[in-house]
Amino acid sequence: MTRLSADMRREQLVDAAIRVMIRDGVGKATTRAIVAEAGVPLGVFHYCFRSKEELLHAVIEGIMQRALPPTTTATPDDRSPRGIIRGTLHAYWDQVRARPDEQMVTYELTQYALRQPGLAEVARRQYQHYLTLYSDHLEAIAQVAGIRWTVPVPVLARYGLGLMDGLTLNWLIDRDDVQASAALDEYAAYLSSVTAPGV
Amino acid sequence: MTRLSADMRREQLVDAAIRVMIRDGVGKATTRAIVAEAGVPLGVFHYCFRSKEELLHAVIEGIMQRALPPTTTATPDDRSPRGIIRGTLHAYWDQVRARPDEQMVTYELTQYALRQPGLAEVARRQYQHYLTLYSDHLEAIAQVAGIRWTVPVPVLARYGLGLMDGLTLNWLIDRDDVQASAALDEYAAYLSSVTAPGV
DNA sequence: GTTGAACCTGGTCAAGTGTCCAAGTCAAGA
DNA sequence: TCTTGACTTGGACACTTGACCAGGTTCAAC
Numbered sequence A, B: 001m002t003r004l005s006a007d008m009r010r011e012q013l014v015d016a017a018i019r020v021m022i023r024d025g026v027g028k029a030t031t032r033a034i035v036a037e038a039g040v041p042l043g044v045f046h047y048c049f050r051s052k053e054e055l056l057h058a059v060i061e062g063i064m065q066r067a068l069p070p071t072t073t074a075t076p077d078d079r080s081p082r083g084i085i086r087g088t089l090h091a092y093w094d095q096v097r098a099r100p101d102e103q104m105v106t107y108e109l110t111q112y113a114l115r116q117p118g119l120a121e122v123a124r125r126q127y128q129h130y131l132t133l134y135s136d137h138l139e140a141i142a143q144v145a146g147i148r149w150t151v152p153v154p155v156l157a158r159y160g161l162g163l164m165d166g167l168t169l170n171w172l173i174d175r176d177d178v179q180a181s182a183a184l185d186e187y188a189a190y191l192s193s194v195t196a197p198g199v
Numbered sequence C: 001g002t003t004g005a006a007c008c009t010g011g012t013c014a015a016g017t018g019t020c021c022a023a024g025t026c027a028a029g030a
Numbered sequence D: 001t002c003t004t005g006a007c008t009t010g011g012a013c014a015c016t017t018g019a020c021c022a023g024g025t026t027c028a029a030c
Helices: A006-024 A031-038 A043-048 A052-065 A081-098 A100-115 A117-145 A153-174 A177-193 B006-024 B031-038 B043-048 B052-065 B081-098 B100-115 B117-145 B153-174 B177-193
Strands: A147-149 A195-197 B147-149 B195-197
Touching: A006 A031, A006 A043, A006 A052, A006 A100, A031 A043, A052 A100, A052 A117, A081 A100, A081 A117, A081 A153, A081 A177, A100 A117, A100 A153, A100 B100, A100 B153, A117 A147, A117 A153, A117 B153, A153 A177, A153 B100, A153 B117, A153 B153, A153 B177, A177 A195, A177 B153, A177 B177, B006 B031, B006 B043, B006 B052, B006 B100, B031 B043, B052 B100, B052 B117, B081 B100, B081 B117, B081 B153, B081 B177, B100 B117, B100 B153, B117 B147, B117 B153, B153 B177, B177 B195
Parallel strands: none
Antiparallel strands: A147 A195, B147 B195
C-alpha cells in the first residue's frame, strides 16, 4: 500500500463512503463496505477516524459542499423577467434530475443527522447555509431581470427552498417528470407575480 | 402469555414497531427492540411474520392510514375565501407541529421503502393516495369558500403537497416556527391569488 | 376424551458489525 | 547509522441482528 498522510487517507475514505452511499444507501455504508470501496485494509479505518460517527461527520460536511450551487442565471433565449425565472428554475431542476441518487443520500444523511445528537447541529447549520444561498440567488435574479421582490426575501427563500425540497422528494418517489415540470412552471408563475419593476 | 390470534399479534407487533420507530428511529427498530416493546418473546416475531420486511410492509400501510387527514374546513372566525384558506392551512400545520417525531418516521420509512425493491411500489401508491386526498381537499375548500381555482387542481395539488412536505422537512431541521408560519401565510396568499369567484 | 390445528417458548445459528491491537514497515531527522 | 514517530496490516473480539426450530401448550371440534 502506498504510504499517504492520514489526511489524504481520510479524504480517500470520505470519497469512498459517499460513493457507497450513492450506490447502496446510507444504511449499507458499513466500515467494511467503505474500506473495500477505497481498496484499503480495514485497519486503516480506525487509524484515520476515531469512530464511524466521526467519518459520518466528515461525509456530511463533504456532501454538503458539493451540493448543487444555484445555477448561474444565464438564459439567452428569453430575457423577460418571467423567462429568466423560468429558465433558472428549469436549469436547476435539470441538475436535480441528473443525479437522483445523490439527492436521496442528502435526505438520508439529514435524517440520520437529526437522530444523532452530535450531528443535529451540523444539519441545522447546513440548512441555514442553504437558506442564505437561496436568498442570494433570489437577489441575483432580481438584479439580472431588473425587478424587485414584493415579498420579503427571507420569506421567499424559505418558501422556495421548501418547495424545491418537497418537489424533489416527491419526484424521487414517482419520477413523474410531467407533473414535476408543471409544478415548477406554476412556481415560476408565482414568483413572477411577486415582482415589481426596477429597484 | 395470553393466547391471541396471529392477526391480533401482528397488529400488536406493528403498533409496537411504530412506537419504537417514533421513539428511536427506523434504524433502531430491530426485531428484538420490537418484541421487547410489545412484551412478547422473540419467537413470536417469526411466527407472525415471514420476515422483517413483511412487518415493515405492514408498518408502512399502518402509519400511512394514521397519516394526517386534511383538516375539515371549519373556520368560524373568518369566512372570506382567504380566511378559510389560511385557517385550513394553519389547522393542518398545528397537527404537524404536534407530532414531529411521527413526521420524521414517515420520511424515514419512505426512504427506506425507496431503497427496498419490494417496498418502492408501496411508497409510490401511498404518495398517489396523498395526492388524491389533497386534490379532494382543494375541491372541498373551493366549495366551502364559494370559489373556483384558476389553476388545474392536479397541478395545484402537486405544488401544495410538495410545498407542505418541504416546509415540514425544513421545520424538522430548525424548528423555526416564525419562519414556517410566514411561509405558510405566503402560501395562503398565493392560493388566494389563483381563485376566481363562483363555479 | 381424542385429536389436530393453532399458538407459544427458549435456545441457537450464521452472518455481519464496530472496534481494537500488536507487530510490521517506512522515511526522515539526530 | 540509529532512532523515532508516522503509517500499514491482518487478525481478533465482543456484540448485534435476522432467522430458525423442536418441543411444549391450549382449545375447539368431533
